[in-house]
Every structure is written in structure tokens, then in C-alpha cells.
Amino acid sequence: MNFFESIKIAAASLWARKTRSALSILGIVVGILTVASLLSVALGVKQKVTTSIESLGSNLVAVVPGKIEKGGTPNFFAQLGASTLTEQDYDAIREAAPEAKNVAMAMLVTGTVRAGDTSLNSAIIFAASPGIEQAFNVRREEGRFLDTVDETQRAHTVVLGAIAAKQLFPAGSALNKTIDIRGEGFTVVGVLEAVVSASGFGGPDVNSFVMMPLRTGWDLTGTKQVFRIMMQASDAESISVLADKVKQTLLGTHRGEEDFSVLTQEDLLGFVNNIFDILTAMLSAIAAISLFVGGIGIMNIMLVSVSERTREIGIRKAVGATRGAILLQFLVESVMLTFLGGIIAIALFIAGIPIAKARVPSLPIELNVQVLLLALGFSALVGIIFGIVPAYRASQKHPIEALRAE
Amino acid sequence: MIRLTNVTKRYQNGDTEFSAVRNVSLVIEQGEFVSILGSSGSGKSTLMHLIGGLDRPTEGSVEIHNKNLAKMSDRALAAYRNHTIGFVFQFFYLLPHASALENVMLPLVYSHRRVNRRARAKKLLTTLGLEKKLSQKPAELSGGEQQRVAIARAIVNVPDIILADEPTGNLDSKTGEYIIEMLAVLHRAGKTVVVVTHDQHLAQRAGHIIHIRDGQIL
Numbered sequence: 001m002n003f004f005e006s007i008k009i010a011a012a013s014l015w016a017r018k019t020r021s022a023l024s025i026l027g028i029v030v031g032i033l034t035v036a037s038l039l040s041v042a043l044g045v046k047q048k049v050t051t052s053i054e055s056l057g058s059n060l061v062a063v064v065p066g067k068i069e070k071g072g073t074p075n076f077f078a079q080l081g082a083s084t085l086t087e088q089d090y091d092a093i094r095e096a097a098p099e100a101k102n103v104a105m106a107m108l109v110t111g112t113v114r115a116g117d118t119s120l121n122s123a124i125i126f127a128a129s130p131g132i133e134q135a136f137n138v139r140r141e142e143g144r145f146l147d148t149v150d151e152t153q154r155a156h157t158v159v160l161g162a163i164a165a166k167q168l169f170p171a172g173s174a175l176n177k178t179i180d181i182r183g184e185g186f187t188v189v190g191v192l193e194a195v196v197s198a199s200g201f202g203g204p205d206v207n208s209f210v211m212m213p214l215r216t217g218w219d220l221t222g223t224k225q226v227f228r229i230m231m232q233a234s235d236a237e238s239i240s241v242l243a244d245k246v247k248q249t250l251l252g253t254h255r256g257e258e259d260f261s262v263l264t265q266e267d268l269l270g271f272v273n274n275i276f277d278i279l280t281a282m283l284s285a286i287a288a289i290s291l292f293v294g295g296i297g298i299m300n301i302m303l304v305s306v307s308e309r310t311r312e313i314g315i316r317k318a319v320g321a322t323r324g325a326i327l328l329q330f331l332v333e334s335v336m337l338t339f340l341g342g343i344i345a346i347a348l349f350i351a352g353i354p355i356a357k358a359r360v361p362s363l364p365i366e367l368n369v370q371v372l373l374l375a376l377g378f379s380a381l382v383g384i385i386f387g388i389v390p391a392y393r394a395s396q397k398h399p400i401e402a403l404r405a406e
Numbered sequence: 407m408i409r410l411t412n413v414t415k416r417y418q419n420g421d422t423e424f425s426a427v428r429n430v431s432l433v434i435e436q437g438e439f440v441s442i443l444g445s446s447g448s449g450k451s452t453l454m455h456l457i458g459g460l461d462r463p464t465e466g467s468v469e470i471h472n473k474n475l476a477k478m479s480d481r482a483l484a485a486y487r488n489h490t491i492g493f494v495f496q497f498f499y500l501l502p503h504a505s506a507l508e509n510v511m512l513p514l515v516y517s518h519r520r521v522n523r524r525a526r527a528k529k530l531l532t533t534l535g536l537e538k539k540l541s542q543k544p545a546e547l548s549g550g551e552q553q554r555v556a557i558a559r560a561i562v563n564v565p566d567i568i569l570a571d572e573p574t575g576n577l578d579s580k581t582g583e584y585i586i587e588m589l590a591v592l593h594r595a596g597k598t599v600v601v602v603t604h605d606q607h608l609a610q611r612a613g614h615i616i617h618i619r620d621g622q623i624l
Contacts, residue, residue, distance in 0.1 A: 016503035319493070320485065320517065
């Protein structure tokens with residue numbers, strides 16, 4: 001008996017027990033649907049974050065306080081507390097690496113932003129030296145960027161991110177309006193274009209920015225904190241050279257103590273990949289449990305089927321079926337059940353994507369051929385794993401005892 | 407030729423052991439029509455199972471065409487059942503979800519012989535007067551029709567030996583007579599036919615009657 005023959009027999013057998021077959025694949029449909037959905041969402045989120053990091057700015061090199069081990073997951077706690085970076089570091093970098101473009105330093109200012117009766121708690125008050133906009137690769141919607149005049153005059157001027165501007169001034173343009181930060185008045189001189197957020201991965205959420213000159217920030221807080229030094233390499237090839245030069249320079253200013261990290265976009269993408277590897281592993285584990293439950297259902301139904309069809313097994317053996325032929329027949333039945341479940345699940349998944357996107361527009365779920373093939377492969381694998389024991393039992397039945405079975 | 411030499415078949419049932427067949431030796435020549443006659447529990451069915459390769463002897467040898475079944479692998483034994491033996495059972499043993507035609511084709515599914523299965527099965531069923539029942543399921547057929555389907559299945563792969571276990575046991579006398587006549591036809595066509603029965607009348611139709619009691623040949 002060849003494989004094609006087994007498929008024909010299995011199909012006929014499953015068709016003869018239509019209702020039971022349909023019910024038994026429900027578990028697999030749910031399992032495969034879970035696998036496809038979770039992996040697609042994980043890949044979608046990863047894609048989104050990767051895109052946002054890539055949009056941070058081309059050839060970006062960032063210095064952050066605290067030591068972050070590359071190749072692992074980022075230790076965000078390393079960046080908490082008082083910054084280890086200083087203005088001297090900034091000056092040292094400018095001197096040692098004149099080829100670095102748009103070198104800028106920045107700090108965070110805590111406080112609430114108000115515009116009349118509207119207050120904004122989610123704003124990121126960012127004090128930065130000129131050049132930060134270019135380093136972040138952001139564009140103006142209206143007005144101007146902060147410049148050296150603002151910086152030297154310690155001006156009370158701000159540039160707002162797109163979301164911050166809209167939240168503070170929902171009725172119209174924010175330009176030339178006055179806002180209040182920590183009791184002091186600031187004039188809005190520019191509004192940024194909305195960008196894809198890269199918050200959480202070394203990149204700030206530019207949309208929520210309320211950006212003031214660095215020295216104004218120092219005055220406002222009474223401290224001279226520097227929590228980021230950003231710059232751009234002249235081209236992609238010189239990123240690592242610049243990063244290394246910056247690192248060596250700062251080791252000099254920090255007396256050999258590496259209490260800072262020089263990050264490139266590649267490093268950030270590496271962090272993202274590591275985080276998503278963990279996330280994918282977790283989601284895979286959840287999906288595996290779901291598939292396991294479905295698989296147990298298949299195993300159960302196949303064991304019942306073998307038990308009910310003992311006489312059929314006896315008849316087949318009496319007319320010349322080998323153990324291998326019986327094993328193959330029941331294994332093919334099991335795989336056919338789960339594979340069919342996989343196909344139904346994928347059809348439902350594909351049909352469900354537009355519905356899910358319509359209901360939750362921000363859901364980053366994408367149709368990914370690799371995920372679909374993986375899901376189909378898993379469905380077949382579940383059929384083999386959970387079908388092998390019933391199939392083996394069937395194949396081992398003694399022909400006479402099988403024939404005498406009721 | 408079928409040759410059994412000092413064949414014993416013992417079964418273990420918990421702590422107790424019993425011998426269904428005890429030290430049996432017999433020879434059945436090719437083309438003979440033999441009936442094995444015995445009461446219920448006499449060991450006649452076990453004897454048939456041993457000849458048919460459905461079971462192996464505990465002791466002794468079962469040789470068919472000079473090949474010892476006891477020494478055959480499971481795979482070789484399956485091939486032997488497929489090519490050399492055609493079984494006809496008292497309870498027909500047809501696949502309930504398969505049509506008459508599919509039931510007759512079944513041995514050919516497990517055969518390496520390249521034949522037009524459907525055509526051969528259809529021809530046989532037509533010969534046996536079942537041309538209008540090809541797509542019927544066993545439950546839709548009468549007992550006599552089911553047994554005719556079983557006979558067609560037994561001979562579809564052109565075996566040398568037909569083994570029938572109480573082939574008329576589940577049929578009325580008229581239908582039983584018809585089935586006996588079909589077995590006689592197969593015998594006349596050169597097949598070795600071994601019928602296991604407790605029916606004296608059926609046994610008389612064979613040229614050679616072997617009496618069995620308590621697992622031993624009398």
C-alpha cells in the first residue's frame with residue numbers, strides 16, 4: 001500500500017465520521033489560530049519598533065549614562081539616578097571628533113506643562129542644545145527649531161512635539177502661544193511633525209516632546225545634568241569608528257571608568273531583537289500549550305477510533321495489511337485531521353485580519369507567509385506526535401483478537 | 407500443499423493455560439476440498455487460523471507450499487495472507503463504511519500486483535449476481551449477499567487456498583446451499599478449499615473430512 005492509498009483510505013474514514021472529525025479538529029483550529037495570531041502580532045510589533053528606531057536618525061550615535069551590556073537585554077535601571085555624563089564630556093567629544101555632526105546634549109526636566117487651564121502630565125520636557133532636531137531626524141510642522149541664540153540667551157522658548165502641541169492647544173496652532181513649565185512662561189516657537197514613536201528603546205517619544213534650550217533647563221532645575229549626548233556620523237561606514245572614538249574619549253574624561261554607554265542604531269536594534277526573541281519564546285510557549293491541548297483531543301479521538309475500529313483492523317490484517325500499513329493509515333488520519341485544522345485556522349486568520357484591524361486600528365498584525373507556513377507545519381507535527389501512539393496501538397493488534405472484537 | 411506437523415497451539419488465560427490444538431499432523435493436497443468437522447470449542451477454527459497465517463503455532467510446523475509459516479516475518483505472513491489465502495468468515499467481516507465494490511477491492515489495496523482493481527472487483531461481483539449492489543454498504547445487503555461479497559473478496563487476488571470458517575452458519579438453508587455450491591465451483595476451478603464447520607451436511611460435500619475433537623484429529 002502506498003502513501004497515496006493511505007490518504008484515500010484516511011479521507012474516506014474521516015468522511016464516514018464527519019461530525020466527530022469536525023469536532024475533534026476544533027481544538028487544533030483554536031491552537032493554530034493562537035499560534036498564527038500571537039506570532040503575527042509579535043512580528044508586527046517588532047517591525048513597528050524596528051522602523052521607529054531606524055527613523056530616529058540616520059548614522060546616529062548616542063551616549064547614555066550607565067553601563068549597558070551589549071548583546072543582552074538593555075538594563076534600563078542603569079540609566080536611572082544621577083547621570084554620569086557632563087558638559088565636559090560634550091566638549092571633549094567635539095574636540096576629539098570634529099567629524100561628528102550635530103553633536104547635542106540633552107537632559108530631562110520634571111514638571112507639569114500648562115497652557116491656560118489645560119495641563120499635560122504625559123509631556124517629556126526635554127532640554128537640549130542646538131542640533132538635537134537634526135540628530136533625531138525630526139522635521140518642523142511650523143515655526144522654527146531652537147538655535148544657538150536661544151541657547152546662549154537661555155531663552156524661554158520651546159518647540160513642541162506633534163501630540164504635545166495638539167493636547168495643549170486642541171483648538172488651533174500652538175505657534176507663538178505661551179505655556180507654563182514649573183511656574184515660568186515659555187513661548188512656543190516651533191511644532192514638530194508627527195513621527196513614529198521609538199520610546200522605550202533608547203529613543204524618546206518625540207511626539208510628546210516639550211523641548212527647551214539646554215541651559216534654560218539647567219537654570220530651571222538648578223542642576224547641570226546631561227543624560228544624552230547625541231551625534232551623527234558622516235556616513236554609515238564611519239559609525240563604528242566614531243562610536244569607538246567617543247568611547248575612548250569619554251574613558252579619558254571618566255578616568256578609565258566605563259560608567260556610560262555609546263550606542264548606535266545597530267545596538268538598539270540588537271536590544272529590540274533580544275527582547276523580541278524572549279517575547280516570541282513566551283508567546284510560543286503559550287501557543288504550544290494551546291496546541292498541546294488540541295493535540296490531546298486528537299489523541300483521545302484517535303484512541304477511541306482505534307478501539308471502535310478494532311474489527312476493521314482485524315479484517316484489513318486478514319486480507320494482507322502489514323503492521324506498517326495499519327500504522328500509516330491511522331497516522332495519516334491523525335495528520336489529515338490536524339492539517340485540515342491548520343488550513344481552517346489559517347483561513348479564519350486571514351479572514352480575521354481586516355476585522356481585527358477595523359476594530360483595533362493600532363494592532364500591528366500582519367500577514368506573514370513564514371508564520372503561515374510555520375503554523376501549517378506545526379499542525380502536521382501535532383498530528384504526528386499525538387497520532388503515533390494510537391496508530392502504533394492499532395498496528396500491534398493481533399489479527400484474530402481484532403476480528404473477534406465487538 | 408498444506409502440511410501440519412506436530413502442531414500444538416496453547417493459549418494463556420491468566421494463570422491457566424489450555425491447548426486449543428494438540429499435536430496435530432495432517433496433509434491437504436493442492437486442489438482438495440476438505441472439511442474440518444468438529445463441535446464448538448474443538449479447535450477447528452484455531453486450526454484454520456494457523457493454516458491461514460493469522461496465528462503462529464506454539465510448537466510444530468505449518469508448511470504451505472513447503473514454506474514454514476512459523477519462521478516467516480510478520481511482513482511475509484501478511485503477504486502470504488494477501489496472495490495465497492482467501493478467507494470466508496461466518497460473520498462476513500466486511501468493512502461497514504465501505505461499499506460492496508470497495509470491500510472486494512480491499513485485498514488488492516495491500517497487494518503489489520498491478521491490476522485494474524475496480525474492473526476486477528466489478529467483474530467478480532457481476533459474476534456472483536451482485537452487479538446492482540456495487541455501491542451498497544454491507545448493512546444494505548442481505549446475509550447471502552454479504553457472504554457473496556465476502557467470497558468475491560476472498561478470490562479477488564487469485565489465491566491458491568480458500569479457507570471458510572462456518573460459511574453457512576449465519577445463513578438460511580437455501581442461501582447456505584448456494585454458498586456451498588459456490589465453494590464447490592471454486593474447488594472445481596482448481597482451488598484448495600478448506601471448510602471449517604460443525605454442520606455434518608456441509609462437511610459431506612467435501613471430498614475429505616477431518617474430524618477434530620478437543621484439539622486432536624480423530
